[in-house]
Amino acid sequence: MWFHVDAAYAGSACICPEYRQYIDGVETADSFNMNAHKWFLTNFDCSLLWVKDRYALTEALSTNPEFLKNKASQANLVVDYKDWQIPLGRRFRSLKLWMVLRLYGAETLKSYIRNHIKLAKDLQQLVSQDPNFESLSGKFVLRLAIGAPLTEEKHVMDAWKVIQEEASFLLASQAVSRRLIQRPLAGGASIYSSSSLRSLHGVSDHLNGNDNRRYSSSLATKGVGHLARKGTGGRSSVSGIVATVFGATGFLGRYLVQQLAKMGSQVLVPFRGSEDNPRHLKLMGDLGQVVPMKFDPRDEDSIKAVMAKANVVINLIGREYETRNFSFQEVNHHMAEKLALATVMRPATMIGTEDRILNPWAMFVKKYGFLPLIGGGTNKFQPVYVVDVAAAIVAALKDDGSSMGKTYELGGPDVFTPHDLAEIMFDMIREWPRYVKLPFPIAKAMAGPRDFMVNKVSFPLPSPQIFNLDQINTLTTDTLVSDKALTFQDLDLVPHKLKGYPVEFLIQYRKGGPNFGSTVSEKIPTDFYN
Incomplete structure (x- = not known):
């Protein structure tokens, strides 16, 4: 077994004596890593790796085909860095780290990190005093990595179930149910408990996309209903709308996505073809607010998957002319027929x-x-x-239901x-x-x-x-x-x-x-x- 300590971000703080207790016992590890480009004023990318037994590492990763052999490395006259990682090559990074150390010095770097920690504590205090924010729970770390060669999918799902149950208990104890508004679905469909981890971070199923799973998701899950509205109505607010917009990459679609995103709505963008097609739409909202999801317009299960997490579905699919792949009847009639009235x-x-x-x-x-x-x-x-049409759609979403x-x-x-x-x-x-x-x-x-x-x-x-x-x-x-x-x-x-x-x-x-x-x-x- 190889025991590795990944201190990618926090490792930089250990240059300050008062924070070194966080790595007590690190001497028992086989390797220790920190990223100098994260908190050490070094340009991307630059990582530091300490290895207790370098030969165990290079023996596991080295490859020696004839075309990679040379006299210097074979005679151990130089360190051949191709043996230290799978990609076989390593760029020269030491000089920029040396320049940072020479330019700033140890004391300046310590002051820099201490000041950042002080600013973080100041922010924590301001947030705790602001009535617009609520702390859901204390500090909890949920992290899992399964890498055994005999691991099967059922083992991963069993481990996830344990994490989910523990998280549900922790979140329930902090009254997370106040954060969400529950309402039953049409037809009496069941809903997840608002205090479960699944309500906050849904686990996607096999139907998310016609050929690719989404193994993690931050989308609201089916049945949650409208999220509680928060904020002043800007792009960083929560409007309560989770909208699936079919045809979002079209002429009207991009204007509608922009208006939904700027009021704090989460927008799911079904797309087919290249992942570059909806990429420009992601810039219209905050990080994670506009979510492209691949789908197949001829696959009913795929359509259901991209609609399942939304409380609003908008269909903008249409063409002015036929193509050899899609006729007017298929685009303007059959596709709309598959969606709700x-x-x-x-x-x-x-x-x-x-x-x-x-x-x-x-x-x-x-x-x-x-x-x-x-x-x-x-x-x-x-x-x-076109902007007026997008505004009309948003106005219909925001009314009291009279437009339905x-x-x-x-x-x-x-x-x-x-x-x-x-x-x-x-x-x-x-x-x-x-x-x-x-x-x-x-x-x-x-x-x-x-x-x-x-x-x-x-x-x-x-x-x-x-x-x-x-x-x-x-x-x-x-x-x-x-x-x-x-x-x-x-x-x-x-x-x-x-x-x-x-x-x-x-x-x-x-x-x-x-x-x-x-x-x-x-x-x-x-x-x-x-």
């Missing part, structure tokens, strides 16, 4: 920084010099700012035609309007081959630039908010007009930069940016 938000065409209407139009104009107006651009619709089961039609405050919207686009990019009116039959003939072939070829086809058959059919009728529909006003919201900031992103398409093109800009009214 709930409040329905029907947004109009959404405008924003990454939108799929003004951006493609502007790029088409910059590339070809004109914009085709399908059907003459005379149909009416009410485009809406209702349908809201979210349209902008003004009625436009495609021609009117194109005029705004041309004004913002400072180009003279140039249009080509495209009759519906010709437009359908141009878009038809791509839509016909999308599921009949073995390779992906290019995405449609500015229109497809579905969008063309939409342009044949007016798309306006119904007279008796529930709207932004029923959620106490006032949507933005499409001028100024909501369309300001189009300045990136100005030739010569944002401030170029004064001749064309004279057409823009002086109050346009107000």
